Amino acid sequence: MAQTAFLYLAILSAFTLTSLFPSTHSRSLSEETTTLLDVSASLTQAHDVLSFNPQTLKPLDRQETQAQAHTLTPLNSSFSLQLLPRDALHNSQHKDYESLVQSRLVRDSARVNSLHTKLQLVVQNIKKSDLEPMHTEIRPEDLSTPVVSGVSQGSGEYFTRIGVGTPAKSLYMVLDTGSDINWLQCEPCSDCYQQTDPVFNPTGSSTYRPVTCDSAQCHSLHVSACRADKCLYQVSYGDGSYTVGDFVTETVSFGNSGAIHNVGLGCGHDNEGLFVGAAGLLGLGGGALSLPSQFKATSFSYCLVNRDSSTSSTLEFNSAPPSDSVTAPLLKDSRVETFYYVGLKGFSVGGQPVSVPPSVFEVDESGNGGIIVDSGTAITRLQTEAYNSLRDAFKRLTRDLPSASGFALFDTCYDLSSRSRVQVPTVSFLFADGKSLSLPAKNYLIPVDSAGTFCFAFAPTSSSPSIIGNVQQQGTRVSYDLANNRVGFSPNKC
Secondary structure, X not given: OHHHHHHHHHHHHHHHHHHHOOOHHHHHHHHOOEEEEEHHHHHHHHHHXXXXXXXXXXXXXXOHHHHHHOEOOOOOOOEEEEEEEHHHHOOOOOOOHHHHHHHHHHHHHHHHHHHHHHHHHXXXXXXXXXXXXXXXOOOOOOOOOOOOOOOEOOOOOEEEEEEEOOOOEEEEEEEEOOOOOOEEEEOOOOEOOOEOOOOEOHHHOOOOEEOEOOOHHHHHOOOOEEEOOEEEEEEEOOOOOXXXXXXXXXXXXXXXXXXXXXXXEEEEEEEEOOOOEOOEEEEOOOOOOOHHHHOOOOEEEEEOOOOOOOOOEEEEEOOOOOOOOEEEEEEEEOOEEEEEEEOEEEEEEOOEEOOOOHHHXXXXXXXXXXXXXXXXXXXXXXXXXXXXHHHHHHHHOOOOOOEEOOEOOEOXXXXXXXXXXXXXXOEEEXXXXXXXXXXXXXXXXXXXXXXXXXXXXXXXXXXXXXXXOHHHHOOEEEEEEOOOOEEEEEEOOO
16 A cells, blocks of 8 residues: 555656656757747848958968869768858949849849749750750850750859869859859850959860860750860850850869869850859759769768858868758659759648648659759749748737738738847748758848848749748758768758
């Protein structure tokens, strides 16, 4: 009897203690339902980006000219490059923060349209031979008329620094996971936009080699043309930008980590558009001509700093992902090798799952659907049904916040001008294998002016694929494990 009473007392005591002092696991679940938005810090950063002087930037490329001394063994070597946001390299010259955001969103819409067009060319079974040449104003003596790729891909928002040629010339290049073709501006210029570094002159490099028309690299171009048995390329972008020139091989160097020879890239003699200071573009997509594919990288990762920041992070190749990464299936569609699809099943808001049919994020038999991770798109685009469910769930839990009028593509905005900090419901991605990634508040509530208007940074689309954009990726190391088909997300690893 005494033993029974003692056992009852022990159970009662344990129950009482559990009620008064919940477990660590229970507390963590409770804490994850909301997250803090530092309104003042976001507005300060928005103000500072308008006055940032790119001349104060100190790139980590002091030893690039020594990179030719040895050659990387890509399958075994890991290396990293400095990574910078667009506005850290180029002074925007905007009169206020609102106009800067407007210009970003215009570029972003063009970018999204171009990615959707790329997929639709495949879905509609349009072949290379079906595409028509694009008429340009290039004079015959400058460059014979090439054939347009027919695909617009966007000009990108983040830059890295590499060396090209022998001896190496240091150049800022746009980072783009939605593109495969690497290219840079080259002398002689029929028409070149202004860039930060001197335009690359092929005559000064001992490793510059034109690619012949019958080569595998030339045939890997979406569309190619020839001039005197030399391969020509052309790529057009969603914002009206384009690049035209010779397709060649060159040595590409990565700081003091080494160099890779015979990298296929475009040497553009006619280049126009909004590339803003960059010498060209590094394609990090999944196609055969992308940089990771050409040197058979087993993985790469990047961490994108806030676009209003002047700080930098790194682009890394063949390095192990952080041990705390939230991983998800990395899916590929052989019809569109460029894109990195991710296994996503839905979202939660304030700790509660949002009702979204799983089929919304699946690729159907025709190739439509799915969701990709993209470094060049800013705002995450979701199928309208999924977006409406996510937005409505967020609005239900933010009724205490003063609302504001919509802004550009945003329909859910708040007037936080009287707040310095505010608790908001946590938004999380729910992946196909049961793992979840909680986003910081600043990755989904962003300022659109300097007065304190913040908007919910997602947008609807009726086209596919859906896209996880770089605003939602900011401050997170995104790792692409190409060998094991996994994508990892590790917050606070910049």
